[in-house]
Amino acid sequence: MFKSMIAIAILAATGTAAVAQAAAAPVSPAKQELVTHVLQLLHPESIGMAMLQTPAAEAVAQASVALQGRAPVERRDAAMRDITADAKKFLEEAAPVVKASSDKLVPLTLAPLLAERFTEDELRQLVAVLESPVKLKFEGMIPEMKKVLGEKIAGDTRAAIDPKIKNLTEQIGLRLRTAVTP
Numbered sequence: 001m002f003k004s005m006i007a008i009a010i011l012a013a014t015g016t017a018a019v020a021q022a023a024a025a026p027v028s029p030a031k032q033e034l035v036t037h038v039l040q041l042l043h044p045e046s047i048g049m050a051m052l053q054t055p056a057a058e059a060v061a062q063a064s065v066a067l068q069g070r071a072p073v074e075r076r077d078a079a080m081r082d083i084t085a086d087a088k089k090f091l092e093e094a095a096p097v098v099k100a101s102s103d104k105l106v107p108l109t110l111a112p113l114l115a116e117r118f119t120e121d122e123l124r125q126l127v128a129v130l131e132s133p134v135k136l137k138f139e140g141m142i143p144e145m146k147k148v149l150g151e152k153i154a155g156d157t158r159a160a161i162d163p164k165i166k167n168l169t170e171q172i173g174l175r176l177r178t179a180v181t182p
Contacts, residue, residue, distance in 0.1 A: 028120070030120060031120045031123065032115065035123060037123075038126055038130065039106060039110060044102065045103070048098040048099070051098070056091055059087060063079070065176075066176060068173065069173050069177075070176065070180070
């Protein structure tokens with residue numbers, strides 16, 4: 001997650017002119033090696049994969065909501081199994097395309113930016129930060145921290161939020177029934 005945020009920040013800070021300018025600047029082999037190492041640590045291809053997974057997950061979630069209360073349980077469950085299988089197949093087929101695009105574009109876009117904006121010493125420092133055992137330990141804790149905090153927030157807000165969620169679900173159901181009823 002942290003790696004993706006860094007990669008996104010690098011992407012957001014760029015413009016086409018900067019990319020073109022960075023591509024023109026000669027880079028020493030030592031600096032290029034450091035840039036390549038930083039990119040390996042960041043896994044910028046995860047940006048493309050997240051972009052691919054988001055619409056698939058949203059489509060499955062929307063289908064689940066749309067089927068809720070509109071189909072008998074056995075038909076709903078069968079439809080959701082098929083929809084989930086379709087989404088999985090989509091991801092399996094599309095992932096190589098996105099990976100190939102990422103493999104092609106990362107060296108052309110991110111590598112020149114890193115080479116332009118960081119000195120060799122800064123790149124060494126960045127590698128040290130990204131490989132830091134403390135950072136790795138912290139990142140390993142993120143899922144646990146999210147779970148613990150999420151459970152505490154859910155427990156603390158359940159009485160106030162559950163009725164609102166129930167009301168929202170009922171309202172959505174009513175709107176869907178109204179929309180599909182002739």
